[in-house]
Amino acid sequence: MNLSELEIGEKGIISKIELEGMMKRRILDLGFIKGTKVECVLKSPLKDLKAYLIRGSVFALRKEEAEKIEIRVNHYA
Amino acid sequence: MHKYKIALAGNPNVGKSTVFNALTGLHQHTGNWPGKTVENAVGSFFYHDNEYTIYDLPGTYSLLSHSEEEEIARNFLCFEKPELVIVVCDATSLERNLSFVLQVKEIHSNVLVCVNLLDEAKKKKIEINLSKLSELLNTPVVGISARKKEGFDELLNTIESLCLTPNEEYFELSYGKEIEYAVSIIENEWNQYYDKYKRSHYFCLQLLDDTELKHTIYEKYPIPNIEKAVQKAKGYLFLKKIDWKEIIAEQFIKNSEMISKEVITYKKGNIFEKEKKLDQILTSKKYGFPIMILLLILIFWITIEFANIPSNLLFSFFQILGEYLSKSLSFLPRWLHELLFSGIYKTLTWVVSVMLPPMAIFFPLFTLLEDFGYLPRIAFNLDYYFQKCKACGKQALTMCMGFGCNAVGVTGARIIDSKRERLMAIITNVFVPCNGRFPTIVALITMFFVGFSNDFFSSIYSTFLLCIVILLGVFLTFFISFILSKTVLKGIPSSFTLELPHYRSPQYKKVLIRSILDRTLFVLGRAVVVAIPAGLIIWLFANFKIGNNSLLIHVSNFIDPFGKLIGLDGIILLSFLLGFPANEIVFPIMIMAYMQTGSIAEFSDLSMLKELLIKNGWTSITAVCTILFCLVHFPCSTTLLTIKKETGSFKWTMLSFLIPTLCGVLLCFITSSFLRLFS
Numbered sequence A: 001m002n003l004s005e006l007e008i009g010e011k012g013i014i015s016k017i018e019l020e021g022m023m024k025r026r027i028l029d030l031g032f033i034k035g036t037k038v039e040c041v042l043k044s045p046l047k048d049l050k051a052y053l054i055r056g057s058v059f060a061l062r063k064e065e066a067e068k069i070e071i072r073v074n075h076y077a
Numbered sequence B: 001m002h003k004y005k006i007a008l009a010g011n012p013n014v015g016k017s018t019v020f021n022a023l024t025g026l027h028q029h030t031g032n033w034p035g036k037t038v039e040n041a042v043g044s045f046f047y048h049d050n051e052y053t054i055y056d057l058p059g060t061y062s063l064l065s066h067s068e069e070e071e072i073a074r075n076f077l078c079f080e081k082p083e084l085v086i087v088v089c090d091a092t093s094l095e096r097n098l099s100f101v102l103q104v105k106e107i108h109s110n111v112l113v114c115v116n117l118l119d120e121a122k123k124k125k126i127e128i129n130l131s132k133l134s135e136l137l138n139t140p141v142v143g144i145s146a147r148k149k150e151g152f153d154e155l156l157n158t159i160e161s162l163c164l165t166p167n168e169e170y171f172e173l174s175y176g177k178e179i180e181y182a183v184s185i186i187e188n189e190w191n192q193y194y195d196k197y198k199r200s201h202y203f204c205l206q207l208l209d210d211t212e213l214k215h216t217i218y219e220k221y222p223i224p225n226i227e228k229a230v231q232k233a234k235g236y237l238f239l240k241k242i243d244w245k246e247i248i249a250e251q252f253i254k255n256s257e258m259i260s261k262e263v264i265t266y267k268k269g270n271i272f273e274k275e276k277k278l279d280q281i282l283t284s285k286k287y288g289f290p291i292m293i294l295l296l297i298l299i300f301w302i303t304i305e306f307a308n309i310p311s312n313l314l315f316s317f318f319q320i321l322g323e324y325l326s327k328s329l330s331f332l333p334r335w336l337h338e339l340l341f342s343g344i345y346k347t348l349t350w351v352v353s354v355m356l357p358p359m360a361i362f363f364p365l366f367t368l369l370e371d372f373g374y375l376p377r378i379a380f381n382l383d384y385y386f387q388k389c390k391a392c393g394k395q396a397l398t399m400c401m402g403f404g405c406n407a408v409g410v411t412g413a414r415i416i417d418s419k420r421e422r423l424m425a426i427i428t429n430v431f432v433p434c435n436g437r438f439p440t441i442v443a444l445i446t447m448f449f450v451g452f453s454n455d456f457f458s459s460i461y462s463t464f465l466l467c468i469v470i471l472l473g474v475f476l477t478f479f480i481s482f483i484l485s486k487t488v489l490k491g492i493p494s495s496f497t498l499e500l501p502h503y504r505s506p507q508y509k510k511v512l513i514r515s516i517l518d519r520t521l522f523v524l525g526r527a528v529v530v531a532i533p534a535g536l537i538i539w540l541f542a543n544f545k546i547g548n549n550s551l552l553i554h555v556s557n558f559i560d561p562f563g564k565l566i567g568l569d570g571i572i573l574l575s576f577l578l579g580f581p582a583n584e585i586v587f588p589i590m591i592m593a594y595m596q597t598g599s600i601a602e603f604s605d606l607s608m609l610k611e612l613l614i615k616n617g618w619t620s621i622t623a624v625c626t627i628l629f630c631l632v633h634f635p636c637s638t639t640l641l642t643i644k645k646e647t648g649s650f651k652w653t654m655l656s657f658l659i660p661t662l663c664g665v666l667l668c669f670i671t672s673s674f675l676r677l678f679s
């Protein structure tokens, strides 16, 4: 499953990042690394962006990027 | 007396500029969204006889990534040698901030960590153990609330003591023995040319990591065989199957996670619940757009409803003052007297009376939204359209800045990483009416479409019209971006991340006072700088006779046919041309010019201005076209210069001039032809 499939209120744990180059760097810098808990908190009105709560901050990603971040769904968190 | 150089660094939106302003007494732009400061600001202050020069760096999430404004901060931190680096942190998202602290602490030993926004943290029930943090980081930590100036005594004391006796300890991160070995391969090469010191380890790590920094390192520290050593090191890690890039980036994050666990306590479970709810409403499918539009309408309505009164007061005030001054200066020669009063004084006072009130009302309101943190939510809502135009969602933020000043909007486009998307944002920024044009539009709408009866209905009506004008500008932004993306700026949308900062309560009183004062001073300053020479030129134009007519008449007659063709007239076009240095003088020049061409009278309020315009052949079609042309025409000279500076290219500067001009001419031509059919 990937990050873009999370709906509002659902949580997961990042398992793999398939982005490349600068974007991968940026994503890592923001704290999206393996083993990190993420929660989808918002969806834009026209559905192209979703915002994720990660390490206490909220970041919005477009679908194309979120699709390249693999997650495990954590049923206990 | 000693002089010390201090860098103020940190993630975006943590209050660096607020700290900077508090320390230096300057007025850098602050507001609750990432990317306001995109250039270094410098200021200085004295404390116990020593002078401290302090650099407010643009916000950076990391020293490793690459957008333009981040590069400025990174180069400063890596290659300048400030005596002290203050890293400002946001107490409400400390964990993310800490990984930046760790990165800085890897290259600078003398670091002061300044945990800001303690007041917000307290409200959100977050507790931070500052002494523990200091112990874990190996560096002094001070807690402050920059806005209330709480904790500044301790901050200043710590700054002083760190400048006098610098901290020598770095924060050692360990990347594992394989990576360390690979780095040592590069370091061996390095040490043959340069002294070994802490930063060389860091630089070698960057070379291995292929970060953007490497170009600068190669430039500043040329070493013949370094490339080979880097390849060798990479080959070694490759064989060992080690994904070093990810490991390096992860180290900062993991360490800050560990530290956060020990120092942060969330007192009540879901501190962000309320915020989440609010956000879900503000960005929901059902309410997201309606709320945005309603807020826009509300702000415009307040602006229009309340701008008239001070405007008329200023008019009468300046008129009385003018009469008095003119009497007391009546001993001057007639020509000088006339030049001073009909020329300079009038233009100056009109700029102030027409321009100031709407600005003084609009800006504080806008600033409140900005401080609250609403702007990034606008970008979040609108991103879909930008994506469809193959542009960047952050363009919404640069558009918002354009309301203040297009030149600022153009500079602000640095927050957009992709060159192509940044150009789109720069070229289209002029479609947002800046504070030099906004009041003109408001005044014209009030005069021609609503009338002066101050009743509720008419102000709603003019708000409605103003909204249409602004939305037209927004629509043009999308449309032109789209066209650009299909023609000269082809490409696919690049990826971006947008932070939605936590909401913060605005400081109502300070916002009101500051933005009114700043605006007033700004408008007055501009008025003095541009309105005086403009008034002078117009007066000369109008009084320099060739044959029977003045030069003004000659020129305006010459371009009159073209003006008429697009629903304007010669004088209006001429005013836009003469207003090239600054948009706020376009309207005053127009009035001046009409006055010189005949019916000279005294004006004490807007309704009399309207009469003058009508006497000179204005109809509602003229008004519509003037409003449209005011919204869509070439950028002012300041903006163009900024565009030249930002793009470094003559071609893009020319295009930024031509595109809106052509749009404006076409728009006015079509509108006026269409409207004439019906009248």
Ligand SMILES: Nc1nc2c(ncn2[C@@H]2O[C@H](COP(=O)(O)OP(=O)(O)O)[C@@H](O)[C@H]2O)c(=O)[nH]1
Pocket (backbone or CB within 6 Å): B010, B011, B012, B013, B014, B015, B016, B017, B018, B019, B029, B030, B031, B032, B033, B034, B035, B036, B037, B059, B116, B117, B118, B119, B120, B144, B145, B146, B147, B148, B370, B371, B372, B504, B505
């Ligand atoms: N509540 C509160 N808000 C603050 C404090 N310091 C800064 N802010 C607000 O945080 C926002 C960002 O501040 P700014 O100085 O522009 O951040 P910068 O991007 O780091 O330069 C502004 O709206 C400030 O008014 C503080 O101590 N308390």
Ligand SMILES: [Mg+2]
Pocket (backbone or CB within 6 Å): B016, B017, B018, B029, B030, B036, B037, B059
């Ligand atoms: Mg700033």
